[in-house]
Amino acid sequence: MSSFTPRVFSGMQPTGNLHLGNYLGAMLNWIKLQETHECIYCVVDMHAITVWQDPKELRKAILDVTAAYLACGLDPSRSIIFNQSQVPEHAELAWIFNCVARMGWLNRMTQFKEKAGKDKEQASVGLYVYPNLMAADILAYKATHVPVGEDQKQHLELARDIAGKFNLDFADAIREAGHEGDFFPQPEPFIMGPATRVMSLRDGTKKMSKSDPSDLSRLNLTDDADTIARKIRKAKTDADSLPSESAGLKGRPEADNLTGIYAALAGSSVDQVLAQFGGGQFSKLKDALAELAVARLGPIGQETKRLQADPGHVEGILADGSRRARAIARPIMREVRKIAGFVVF
Numbered sequence: 001m002s003s004f005t006p007r008v009f010s011g012m013q014p015t016g017n018l019h020l021g022n023y024l025g026a027m028l029n030w031i032k033l034q035e036t037h038e039c040i041y042c043v044v045d046m047h048a049i050t051v052w053q054d055p056k057e058l059r060k061a062i063l064d065v066t067a068a069y070l071a072c073g074l075d076p077s078r079s080i081i082f083n084q085s086q087v088p089e090h091a092e093l094a095w096i097f098n099c100v101a102r103m104g105w106l107n108r109m110t111q112f113k114e115k116a117g118k119d120k121e122q123a124s125v126g127l128y129v130y131p132n133l134m135a136a137d138i139l140a141y142k143a144t145h146v147p148v149g150e151d152q153k154q155h156l157e158l159a160r161d162i163a164g165k166f167n168l169d170f171a172d173a174i175r176e177a178g179h180e181g182d183f184f185p186q187p188e189p190f191i192m193g194p195a196t197r198v199m200s201l202r203d204g205t206k207k208m209s210k211s212d213p214s215d216l217s218r219l220n221l222t223d224d225a226d227t228i229a230r231k232i233r234k235a236k237t238d239a240d241s242l243p244s245e246s247a248g249l250k251g252r253p254e255a256d257n258l259t260g261i262y263a264a265l266a267g268s269s270v271d272q273v274l275a276q277f278g279g280g281q282f283s284k285l286k287d288a289l290a291e292l293a294v295a296r297l298g299p300i301g302q303e304t305k306r307l308q309a310d311p312g313h314v315e316g317i318l319a320d321g322s323r324r325a326r327a328i329a330r331p332i333m334r335e336v337r338k339i340a341g342f343v344v345f
């Protein structure tokens with residue numbers, strides 16, 4: 001049994017509009033966890049600059065993502081909502097973790113390989129050490145649970161390795177500082193629901209992503225009804241009819257993706273969706289999916305736009321959240337400094 005108080009932490013990058021992948025892979029679980037856990041939700045602006053961001057656009061994107069958080073149902077009276085750069089303990093702990101994590105561990109990270117592409121020499125150093133900052137985001141709050149999409153599983157495993165190595169390397173210092181047992185928890189990933197990896201609407205083998213150059217590849221949470229319906233109509237499919245059981249989705253990434261999306265939006269299972277649409281043409285599923293997506297995402301888009309028109313309100317929520325987040329992170333970081341052997345006044 002862990003002796004750590006359960007605490008949830010997660011974040012999204014302000015690198016563009018939130019999309020259906022962010023919503024189904026992470027946000028739906030964030031919303032649910034507010035009912036049962038203390039939750040801290042961050043707009044990870046320092047992660048965003050690991051690839052170039054125009055400062056003016058970044059500023060707007062931070063407020064837009066916050067507006068989307070609120071429109072989806074995150075409640076600032078229950079959860080802490082803030083932007084990462086307002087709590088300097090994230091960067092400070094990340095430096096300690098840069099010195100704990102091993103090059104060999106980071107060299108295995110597939111997201112760096114994908115994002116850096118062929119020209120690794122030109123990638124920022126920040127992109128390479130991104131997982132160390134992510135470990136610091138979580139552990140600056142001693143968070144125990146991290147709801148994320150499937151793509152973040154490897155980074156979470158690294159965060160666990162970093163926590164473990166810190167606890168081991170500094171075991172004596174942790175004890176001498178008066179802490180019983182481990183200093184950091186081993187954060188658990190929460191990867192839940194029928195759509196933990198939503199794929200591009202144009203290519204069922206590629207993750208739906210903010211940075212895909214084709215807007216047709218994703219449903220943005222701010223798309224209007226016509227755009228949502230058009231994108232679903234144009235979504236790539238294969239030539240066969242839909243199978244009646246989930247085993248029949250093997251090797252059919254587009255069919256798998258569309259049924260998973262439908263199940264997640266309807267709050268049902270893939271088997272239930274196939275019981276309804278199996279044996280039929282894709283067009284039937286697409287019509288129903290367009291209707292469902294408009295019903296679910298339309299109100300979120302409208303509320304996001306309403307909040308975007310009131311940046312003062314959104315900034316106030318971030319300012320308040322940053323104060324509350326810092327009140328938790330500051331004493332934890334002070335202990336880390338002592339444990340590391342720094343002279344602390």
Ligand code: AQP
Pocket residue numbers: 011012013014015021022023024025026147148149150151152195196197198199207208209210211212
């Ligand atoms: N396609 C996806 N399916 C399921 N979950 C997803 N997530 C992202 N894409 C999918 C989850 O959303 C959370 C926030 O992600 P992020 O914005 O911090 O980073 P990302 O994974 O890099 O998102 P993108 O859209 O792919 O951005 P770009 O294009 O900038 O790289 C995470 O929990 C993630 O798992």
